[in-house]
Amino acid sequence: MSAAMERLVGQFSDQLWRLNNLYTITDKGGRRIIFKMNTAQEALFREMHNQNVILKARQRGFTTFIQLFMLDACVFNSDIRAGTIAHTLPDAQVIFRDKVRFPYDNLPDGIKAAVPALNDNTTELLLGNNSGIRVGTSLRSGTLQYLHVSEYGKICAKFPEKAREVRSGALNTIDKDQIVFIESTAEGQDGHFFELCQGARTKKNTGEPLTPMDFKFHFSPWYEDDAYRLAAGSVGIPPSYAEYFGKLRGLGVNLTAEQQAWYVKKSEQQQGDMKREFPSTPDEAFEAAIEGAYYSDQLARMELDKRLTRIPIDTGIPVMTTWDLGLNDSCTIWFVQAVGMELRWIDYYENSGYGLEHYVNELKKRREQHGYVFGDHYFPHDVNNGEISNGKSRFDTLVGLGIQPVAVPRVQNVNDGINATRRMLGKSIIDPVRCEQGLKCLRNYRKEWDEDRATFRDKPLHNWASHGADSFRNFAQGYVEPSIIQPRQRYSRRSSGGGSWQSA
Template identity: 80%
Template sequence: MAEFAKVVDQFSDQLWRLNNLYVITDEHGRRVTFNMHDAQRQLFDEMHNLNVILKARQRGFTTFIQLFMLDACVFNSDVRAGTIAHTLPDAQVIFRDKIRFPYDNLPEGIKGIVPPLNDNTTELLLANNSGVRVSTSLRSGTLQYLHVSEYGKICAKFPDKAREVKSGALNTVDKDQIVFIESTAEGQDGHFFEICQAARTRKNTGDKLTPMDFKFHFSPWWEDRKYSLAAGAVEITPSYAEYFAKLKGLGVNLTPDQQAWYVKKAEQQQGDMKREFPSTPDEAFEAAIEGAYYSDHLTRMEMDKRLTRLPIDTGIPVMTSWDLGWNDTNSVWLIQVVGREIRWIDYYENNGYEISHYVNEINKRKAQHGFTFGAHYFPHDVTNNQLNNGKSVFDTLIGLGINPERVPRVSNVNDGINATRRMMGQSLIDPVRCEQGLKCLRNYRKEWDEDRACFRDKPYHNWASNGADAFRNFAQGYVEPTIIQPRLRYGSRSTSGGGSWQSA
């Protein structure tokens, strides 16, 4: 009788069930009994009804969440659970490996009580009227459990589907039920980024969560013990040593074996490293997104400390490069050329204002720093469009004291993108004054072809396009003149995180 009571108690304990009843295949392809690792257990212990999880690659959250929902369906009647994956093949794999396989390997006594009533590749319906399904869309019905997998990728590649998740799937779950949204980061755009930022703010301020607030969970690579490599054979270069020292200042103290693993993995991942294996939440969203045009070049600039505070030399003319957003954002970069170096010293964008507003903004900077203007580069259509006052943009700019240089249109935008990449090799960007411009460059990416499941060979037009186009406009229009020598010499640069140039 005591033994029977013990069994009853065990089966009434979800934590015990999750760590003892379910069989999965591990990363080596072996059948093993699932047992939560530290990150999964932390999510279980700290679970809120709405959970957003920013993660490194291969942290096991999809496996845990599927088992958590499957367990709720097996041991409770009338439960509905659903998972949204970003592609149909992913949905089928999640269902096959993380729902159907663990269910099929449950003890026969349990399956005998709750046998399956259907047999397909995306839904498991049980005899107790509970069921779990995996799809690319869940708009109908009412769910008690919802899991959105790789929502960052959905927002980046499938904006229509992301809107459907936001307006449809999230509305199928009552405010007191359980939602998991998890993903690696995909730039500073879309609903996943917005949810994470709002949840992080509440966490940092200590605000009490309501049932309608998302709780923020972050799972970095360095919490996983398997991400280590014997340190002896790996050289830690000065740039990596500086990066690890910066992390230490943020409370992330890596072992030599972890540092060695990171260096070797970064050699493989290059511009994707901080997206796939972030060390901090900020780093995850600052990293390159998939399909970004300039990811590797910005990574190289960061490693070379060319994303750094820059002086504004009053002895060197400041050039500007513009993109005119007729129905959206106008963008302006301010540039100085010093020797062979191209210094991007400031950036401004806004929308809803007439052209005089932007001229006033750059004139404010001229008055503040005491520089003079050089050439002003505008896209080819500066001479073609009229403003509400009946004048052309070109004539209006002349009247405002700006003499536009028209940059001819390239026949293929990829030629301009390649010219930009070449220019980045000799560029430095001030990360403070140009913060928004850098975000544009990081998020400027190729358009995704949903039907063919690949990137198209053309840019995706979003909020980042205007800032990136203004940058590209200078690369297409600027012809290097006789080298202008700086009025002062400048010595070593300090870190990209906010150091400045020092006079030599």
């Protein structure tokens, strides 16, 4: 064999060379180019594990790389099955068209002649060597050697049934020694993608050895992309951003002036979605707004204004509470002090499976241990409903326990209450430590997704986050802007028969 032929054989035996020299794609400008790995793609190639979970910023090229990686495996190996799951069928078909079929059709003619395509459709490529790659929204049937789940965070947030199908179906088509890629931007602290990332991060941080069945965590932040830069000096850096960049330096992330300029301008455009779409750290990706979240812009503004901060408790100011009552669901309580026009959210409590006495005792604990002096207690309209155990209304039960409820009637349109809450957040400060779970509820309170119409419904999703968000909204409706309730009504106060501990 000649030296040239040996070199050619060696090149075609090298997957890294093949991936960087054989496949044609279209770039962001619509031009045909030979694919070359960027730094994020090469890092994934070199650090790949059997099962990989990838938390990413936008436009890092993981979908392109993974599709070419699986296509290459199918072209150069017989009897391989690879599959890709996207959150909608149109998205799956676009991935197949642009990142599988187009690169295959533009391979050198000699390769296509040796491994011809045996079919022509929009969701599957079957090759003459009995290898194939297909796309869909579940891929439950069959056995796969390679699986790619694209934007799994969105699937978990918008299509929980599909997420369950991925978990119970598609992941069970993969043997422990095969290759899985699950990649997405973050979509709040809820769902299987969040759980996978947290579990994989814990193993990475502790240095625990990974078995083939463990997921390896990969994080691709925005600042690793050379495209995310603007000319230094072209953008003024506001103090709030300068402080944010300083915090990143404390975490070992040293941004250049060009990167800082880009971030400021991009953040003006993205607003509350910035940290979700372009995270600097894994933690902020999951703490950032989720798509369809009601209060994302307001919470982002509070963070920039440093109104998510530790708050000292002033025992000379009455503490008001606002509740959401649940029988089988969580019962939630926010604790707030009004100082002039400012609302200071100093504490939060949530639990489930207990009667009202348990929650009143939590108030007593705070009074005894921290000196809380209580003012009004705001409850939703259903405080007048009967309790299952004794037939008494919750209102009467609370009065017997020493609580004087203020019942807030149901708002005619929940969006009026949500808008009142948005305005209330503009004059609020929230303690992120004592109110950690409540703040998580506000971040994750979102619109319901209409799968048939592929859009958000104009109504809240009822999930774990809605309880804390509802009790917060109850205060906006009952204390801050009671005029949105027409007519304005409250249950009359009743004598508690000596239950005056709350203001003593």
